Amino acid sequence: MATGFGELKVFSGSAHPDLTREIASVLGVTPGQARLRRFPDTETSFQIDENIRGTDVFIVQPTCANGPVSVDQHLMELMIMTDAFRRSSAARITAVVPYYGYARQDRKDKPRVPISAKLVANVLSAAGTNRVLTMDLHKAQIQGFFDIPVDHLFAAPVIIEYLARLDSPNLTMVAPDAGGAERARAYAKRLDAELAVIDKRRTDDGTAEVMNVIGDVEGRTCIIQDDIVDTAGTITKAATALKNNGAARVLACAVHGVLSGPAVERIEKSPIDRMIVTNTIPQSRAAAACSKIVVLSVARLLGQAIKSIHEETSVSSLFV
Numbered sequence: 001m002a003t004g005f006g007e008l009k010v011f012s013g014s015a016h017p018d019l020t021r022e023i024a025s026v027l028g029v030t031p032g033q034a035r036l037r038r039f040p041d042t043e044t045s046f047q048i049d050e051n052i053r054g055t056d057v058f059i060v061q062p063t064c065a066n067g068p069v070s071v072d073q074h075l076m077e078l079m080i081m082t083d084a085f086r087r088s089s090a091a092r093i094t095a096v097v098p099y100y101g102y103a104r105q106d107r108k109d110k111p112r113v114p115i116s117a118k119l120v121a122n123v124l125s126a127a128g129t130n131r132v133l134t135m136d137l138h139k140a141q142i143q144g145f146f147d148i149p150v151d152h153l154f155a156a157p158v159i160i161e162y163l164a165r166l167d168s169p170n171l172t173m174v175a176p177d178a179g180g181a182e183r184a185r186a187y188a189k190r191l192d193a194e195l196a197v198i199d200k201r202r203t204d205d206g207t208a209e210v211m212n213v214i215g216d217v218e219g220r221t222c223i224i225q226d227d228i229v230d231t232a233g234t235i236t237k238a239a240t241a242l243k244n245n246g247a248a249r250v251l252a253c254a255v256h257g258v259l260s261g262p263a264v265e266r267i268e269k270s271p272i273d274r275m276i277v278t279n280t281i282p283q284s285r286a287a288a289a290c291s292k293i294v295v296l297s298v299a300r301l302l303g304q305a306i307k308s309i310h311e312e313t314s315v316s317s318l319f320v
Contacts, residue, residue, distance in 0.1 A: 004312070005055070005056035005091040005092045005310065006054040006055040006056050006091045007054075007055045007056065008027065008029060008055070008056050008058070008306075008307075008310045009029075009032045009052055009055045009056065009057050009058065009090075010023060010024050010027065010029055010031055010032060010058045010060065010306070011031065011032035011034055011048075011057060011058070011059050011060070011081065011085075012031055012032075012059075012060050012061070013036065013059065013060065013061035013074060013077045013078055013081060014036055014066070014069060014074070014077060015061050015062050015063070015064060015066050015069070015074040015077070015282070016060065016061070016062050016064075016066070016098070016279075016281070016282045017031075018279075018282065019060060019062075019098065019279055019280075019282070019299060019302075020060040022279075022297060022299030022303075023060060023096075023299045023302050023303045023306065025299075026299055026300050026302075026303030026304070027303050027306060027307060032048070032050060032052070032057075033048075033049040033050045034046065034047060034048045034049055034050075034081075035047045035049060036077065036081070042073075044073070044076060044077050044080050046077070046080050046081055046084050047084070048084055048085070048088055052085060052088050052089075052090050053088065053089040053090070054089065054090075054091045055090055055091060056090075056091055056092050056094075056310050057085050057090040057091075057092065057093045057094065058094045058096050058133075058306050058309075058310075059078060059081050059082065059085070059093065059094070059095055059096060060096040060098075060302075061074060061077065061078045061081070061095065061096070061097060062074070062097060062098045062099035062101075062280055062281055063075045063078065063097060063099065063100060063101030063102070063120070064099050064101060064256075064258065064281045064282075065260070066282050067284075071101045071102075074101075075101060075120065075123075078095060078097075078124070078127075079123060079124075079127040082095065082124075082127040082128050082129050083127055083128060085128070086127070086128035092130045092131070093128060093129055093130050094129070094130060094131045094132070094133055094306075094309060095124055095129045095131075095132050095133070096133045096134075096302065096306065097132060097133070097134045098134065098135045098280035098281075098298065098302065099135070099256050099258075099280045099281050100117075100120070100134045100137055100138075100142070101120070102116040102117050102119070102120050103117050103137055103138035103139070103142055104117075104138050104228075105117055106118075106138065106139050106141075106142055106145075117138075117142050117145060118145040121142070121145035121146045122145075124146075124148075125146065125147060125148055129148060130148060130149075131148055131149040131150070131151070131309070132146060132148065132149070132150045132151070133150075133151045133153070133302070133305055133306065133309065134150065134151070134152060134153070135152070135153045135154070135155055135255065135280055135298065135301075135302070136153070136154055136155055136227050136255040136256065136280075137152060138227060138228065140152065151305060151309060151315050153298075153301060153302070153305055153315075153318060155255040155278050155280070155296075155298050155301070156186065156187065156190070157301065157318075158278060158296050158297070158298055158301060159187075159253050159255070159276060159278070159296060160187060160190050160191060162276060162294075162296055163187075163191060163223060163253065163276075164191060166251075168221040168249070169221065170219060170220040170221055170248070171191060171192075171193035171194070171220070171221050171223065172188075172193055172194040172195065172196050172215065172216075172217055172220045172221070172222045172223070172247075173185070173187045173188035173191065173193050173194070173195055173196070173222075173223055173225055174195075174196045174197070174198060174215075174217070174222050174223065174224045174225065174238065174242065175195070175196070175197045175198065175224075175225065175226075176198050176200075176224055176225075176226050176234050176235055176238045177197075177198060177199075177200055177234070178197060178199065180225065180226055180227070181195070181197050183225060183226075183227065184197075184225045187223075187225050193223075194215065194216065194220070195215060196213060196214060196215025196216070196217050196222065196242075197213075197214045197215060198211055198212070198213060198214075198224075198238045198241060198242075199211070199212040199213075199214055200212075200234070200237075200238075209237065211237055211238060211240070211241035212241075213241055213242060213245045217242050217245050217246060217247045218245065218246035218247070219246060219247075219248050220247060220248060221247075221248060221249045221251070222242045222247045222249070222250050222251070223250075223251045223252065223253060224238050224239060224242070224250065224251070224252040224253070224272075225252075225253055225254075226252070226253075226254045227254060227255050227256060228254060228255070228256045228258055229252070229254040229256070229257055229258065229259060229263065229275070229277065230258040230259070230260055230261075230263065231260055231261045231262060231263050231266070232259065232262075232263035232264075232266040232267050232270075232275075233266065235252050235254070235270075235272070235275075236266045236267065236269075236270035236272065239252065239270050239271045239272045240270065240271055242271075243271045249273055250271050250272055250273060251272065251273055251274045251275075251276065252272050252274070252275050252276065253275075253276035253277070254275075254276070254277050255277070255278050255280060256277070256278070256280050256281055257275075257277030257278070257280075257281055257283060257287065257293070257295070258281060259277075259281075259283065259284065259287050259293075263287075264284070264286045264287050264290050264293070267290065267292055267293065268290060268292065272292060273292070274292055274293075274294055275290075275292050275293045275294065276294045276296065277293065277294070277295055277296070278295065278296045278297070278298045279295050279296070279297050279298060279299070280298060283295060301318060304318055305318055
């Protein structure tokens with residue numbers, strides 16, 4: 001595959017090599033040859049093992065934790081890899097970041113705090129990234145933090161296709177908070193479902209959270225929809241509130257299954273029948289072993305977007 005930017009090359013960081021192999025398979029290419037190691041003092045060592053002069057390079061690296069390797073280490077890996085490709089005369093470098101870490105730090109919500117999502121955007125640009133391909137940013141306006149092109153994909157087609165096959169009667173999409181209502185409404189429209197919203201507030205003395213359900217959920221199949229599930233505290237409390245309000249069945253879906261800390265244990269103990277996530281983030285052994293957790297692949301969607309970027313054709317057609 002060659003265009004004005006030369007041959008298409010797909011390389012992987014250490015964050016999610018399985019996803020890279022899936023994407024490469026969709027594209028019909030072999031993942032690029034490179035050596036990514038760590039020195040005894042944990043510094044990253046990277047060397048490209050093939051000629052990439054004048055090529056169109058895509059580096060797949062979600063900025064998430066994976067086992068003992070932290071978010072920050074994976075972010076630094078991406079910077080170092082980008083620098084190596086820039087110095088080796090790649091025609092164009094695209095950072096494929098299925099999960100954009102630090103996205104939740106997108107504004108000053110307290111005094112004297114950083115806007116880390118903007119800092120990450122600056123660092124990606126400074127390293128030599130020419131464009132970014134990402135998926136379901138926590139806030140869409142993070143695209144404006146970049147001075148380089150950003151292709152922002154949505155996993156909704158993959159998740160909605162799965163939910164539609166469930167053929168559940170009396171379906172209600174549920175936003176776990178007021179901020180997620182717009183996203184849940186979009187899913188509800190595509191699935192011809194009703195909409196409900198969880199109103200989360202603290203008691204007057206501040207000792208407990210009260211989950212009020214806005215909307216009719218009695219006797220209905222409820223699907224809680226969010227972009228990120230991290231420790232699963234909010235989503236499991238929302239599931240309990242829905243059950244207490246008479247929901248017949250509760251499922252949950254999120255694009256990015258961070259599932260840190262006690263998340264898997266909470267999901268196991270919760271009234272959630274099924275927790276649907278995508279493979280933008282690699283799952284731990286505990287998550288993979290949990291019968292309630294279903295992982296959908298976004299490799300085809302990312303592969304199609306990479307092909308469109310490489311061939312200079314429309315990416316927006318993937319949003320339909």
